[in-house]
Amino acid sequence: xxGVTQSPTHLIKTRGQQVTLRxxxxxxxxxxxxxQQALGQGPQFIFQYYREEENGxxxxxxxxxxxxxxxxxSELNVNALELDDSALYLCASSTRTGFTEAFFxxxxxxxxx
Amino acid sequence: xxxxxxxxxxxxxxxxxxxxxxxxxxxxMFDYFLWYKKYxxxxxxxxxSISSIKDKNEDGRFTVFLxxxxxxxxxxxxxxxxxxxxxxxxxxxxxxxxxxxxxxKGTKLSVKP
Numbered sequence: 001x002x003g004v005t006q007s008p009t010h011l012i013k014t015r016g017q018q019v020t021l022r023x024x025x026x027x028x029x030x031x032x033x034x035x036q037q038a039l040g041q042g043p044q045f046i047f048q049y050y051r052e053e054e055n056g057x058x059x060x061x062x063x064x065x066x067x068x069x070x071x072x073x074s075e076l077n078v079n080a081l082e083l084d085d086s087a088l089y090l091c092a093s094s095t096r097t098g099f100t101e102a103f104f105x106x107x108x109x110x111x112x113x
Numbered sequence: 114x115x116x117x118x119x120x121x122x123x124x125x126x127x128x129x130x131x132x133x134x135x136x137x138x139x140x141x142m143f144d145y146f147l148w149y150k151k152y153x154x155x156x157x158x159x160x161x162s163i164s165s166i167k168d169k170n171e172d173g174r175f176t177v178f179l180x181x182x183x184x185x186x187x188x189x190x191x192x193x194x195x196x197x198x199x200x201x202x203x204x205x206x207x208x209x210x211x212x213x214x215x216x217x218k219g220t221k222l223s224v225k226p
Binding site for chain 2: 101
């Protein structure tokens with residue numbers, strides 16, 4: 001059974017650029033959620049994907065968007081990067097049959113300069 | 114407005130003693146609660162959970178207590194070990210909605226030998 005993997009692990013981008021982060025979900029999991037963790041804060045929910053459709057969204061602007069693929073892997077895209085977007089981005093996978101704990105990847109550390 | 118609060122940013126405990134980490138929540142719709150542990154440069158790791166129909170759940174050295182009337186939960190670690198030193202996040206979910214997790218800011222536990 002493979003765990004949740006994210007790529008890349010670290011990334012530096014310039015303000016105004018666009019970035020794509022990737023996540024492979026744990027085997028058997030059909031739901032992927034993305035979280036943003038700023039320094040000294042707990043993870044904050046960005047959005048969730050289930051069966052390739054967005055299934056819920058937190059308080060993030062439309063320049064944060066995502067995709068889920070038939071194999072349940074996922075991408076997080078952020079356009080027009082701002083300095084405040086610098087954070088650890090976490091992907092979590094889970095199942096929708098009842099509710100089980102979400103399993104997190106190691107995260108992608110994004111720095112916007 | 115924070116729906117999940119961990120009011121102690123840090124806690125220091127002697128090896129072998131009990132560690133008690135506290136968490137308060139404000140949303141009465143939350144019906145599932147989880148604790149995650151996070152080491153530096155890693156994603157959060159699921160530790161233990163509790164449904165709102167229970168008031169206690171135990172798994173080895175870890176016990177979570179839920180007091181719904183006080184909207185309070187706590188994680189007890191007995192006995193504490195140096196390897197338990199990490200940041201602990203409390204998270205809550207309303208499974209009737211999209212099931213995303215709302216996290217507290219975390220408590221950094223240091224277990225001293």
